[in-house]
Structure formats: structure tokens, C-alpha cells
Amino acid sequence: MLYAMEQEQDAGVTALAEVCGLPKTTAYRLLDQLAELGAVERSAGRYRIGPGMFRLGQGWQPHPGLRPAARRPLRRLTAVTGATVALAVLHRGQTLLLDWTAPADAPCALPEDRPVWPWYTAAGKVLAAWTRPGQAPGPLPRAWPQEAARIRETGAAYDREEVLEGVCCAAVPVTAPNGVPVAALCLLTGPGHHLERLADTARRAASAVTAGLGRR
Numbered sequence: 001m002l003y004a005m006e007q008e009q010d011a012g013v014t015a016l017a018e019v020c021g022l023p024k025t026t027a028y029r030l031l032d033q034l035a036e037l038g039a040v041e042r043s044a045g046r047y048r049i050g051p052g053m054f055r056l057g058q059g060w061q062p063h064p065g066l067r068p069a070a071r072r073p074l075r076r077l078t079a080v081t082g083a084t085v086a087l088a089v090l091h092r093g094q095t096l097l098l099d100w101t102a103p104a105d106a107p108c109a110l111p112e113d114r115p116v117w118p119w120y121t122a123a124g125k126v127l128a129a130w131t132r133p134g135q136a137p138g139p140l141p142r143a144w145p146q147e148a149a150r151i152r153e154t155g156a157a158y159d160r161e162e163v164l165e166g167v168c169c170a171a172v173p174v175t176a177p178n179g180v181p182v183a184a185l186c187l188l189t190g191p192g193h194h195l196e197r198l199a200d201t202a203r204r205a206a207s208a209v210t211a212g213l214g215r216r
Contacts, residue, residue: 001030002039002049010048062089063182067099069212070174070183073205074101077187081201084188087174088123093137095124098183118163122171123184126157130173130181156199161191170195172202177214185209 004019005011011019017027031047034040038052061067070087077085078101086100095117119128119137128137129151141147151157159169171186185206187198 001027001034002053005040005047005049010046012046016047061098062091063176063213065213066174066183066209070099070185070209073208073212074099074185076208077185077202077205078103081187081189081198083198085202085205086123086186086188088121088127088171088184088186089182090119090124090127090131090137093119095119095121120159121163121186122157122159122169123186125159126151126171126173126184126186127181129157154199155203156196158195158199160195166190168193168195170199170202172199172206174206174209177210182213183209 001016001020001022004016008015008019013024013028013031016031017024020027022030031040031042035042035047035050038050041048041050067087074085074087077083082103084100084102087098088095089098090096097115097117118124124137125147129148131137155172157171159167159171161168163169167188168191169186169188171184173181174183174185176182185202187202189195189198
């Protein structure tokens with residue numbers, strides 16, 4: 001039912017029952033229970049995802065303490081570079097943005113309603129490079145083994161308008177104290193910027209996140 005509401009955005013009982021393949025009475029009962037929990041909002045006979053789901057979603061993170069440890073380094077990195085900075089993970093073969101911050105005049109701000117992107121973003125590539133054999137995020141290009149080796153060697157991945165026209169990105173891995181990559185820091189900027197320099201700055205921020213994880 002919740003996935004149906006995500007798909008339909010704002011819909012009535014009849015439409016949601018059809019999407020779920022449920023009798024209308026069953027759908028109504030489920031929606032009523034979800035509304036009591038705050039997982040669903042009801043207005044004028046129509047339903048959408050409620051604030052309770054938002055609060056639960058904010059508690060999810062792929063590594064204990066990752067988001068609190070990254071919060072301050074992300075803000076500092078934005079202040080130093082003037083770029084939009086995001087914390088991302090690979091999840092179910094896609095790049096999932098956990099948090100991001102942008103300056104007021106950011107030339108490359110992220111759409112707030114789109115936290116999921118293809119795996120081949122810079123952040124996705126930098127994490128896929130350390131993925132174990134057999135756990136690839138999806139169909140890989142023929143040249144991927146060479147690119148992945150280069151990413152592991154340099155510790156950074158780049159996206160030069162491969163995902164969005166006019167947007168370039170540099171990404172570096174964020175590691176747990178044991179050295180295993182658990183997320184990626186990425187900086188979004190326009191064409192013509194020196195992405196390698198941005199990656200060097202991002203590495204220092206990633207080290208600060210790792211240090212925060214160690215303290216926790």
C-alpha cells in the first residue's frame with residue numbers, strides 16, 4: 001500500500017485498491033490503520049505518504065552513526081568549495097542520497113524530490129569499484145574493470161555530465177575505521193572546474209567523517 005502511494009503520489013481509495021489488487025473495503029481498512037500511525041495523511045478522501053514515514057526514514061543509515069558523523073564535514077566542505085555536497089550510498093543497484101547541503105547560490109543544486117539516481121553517478125562508481133565480485137549494481141560496461149581499478153588506485157571517481165547535462169561531480173569513499181567503504185562524499189559543480197582538486201579537498205572531509213565514526 002505504501003509503495004502504491006509512492007507511485008500514485010496522491011490518490012483515492014479506489015485507485016490505490018486497484019494498484020494493490022485489493023478489495024476496496026480491505027484497502028480502506030489498511031489506509032485507516034496507517035493514518036492512525038501517522039504513516040499516511042488523509043485529506044478530502046485522498047491519501048498520501050505521511051510524516052511518520054519521513055521520521056522513520058530519517059533514522060535509516062547504512063552504518064551506525066554515519067549521518068551524525070558526516071553532518072559537520074558536509075557543511076564545512078560546502079563552505080570551502082562553494083559546491084553542493086552530498087553523502088551517498090549504493091542501495092539496490094542505485095545511488096541513494098542520504099544527506100546533502102548546498103550554498104544559497106549553488107549553480108548545481110539537487111532536486112529535493114529526487115534522492116535516488118542511477119548507479120553510475122560519481123558516488124555510485126566510487127562505491128561500485130570496491131564491490132565484491134558477484135555484487136555488481138547492474139549491467140556494467142565492458143571497460144568497467146579498468147575504470148574500477150583506476151578508481152581504487154586514485155581513490156576518486158568522476159562524472160563529467162554523464163548523468164545530468166551541465167553538472168559534473170567528484171566523489172571519494174568514506175570508510176569505516178576498519179577501512180571498508182561505507183558511503184561516498186560527492187561534490188557537484190559545473191563544467192570547467194578542476195574535479196581532481198575538488199577530490200583532494202573531499203578526501204580530507206571524508207577522513208573527518210571516518211574519525212567521527214571512530215569516536216562513536
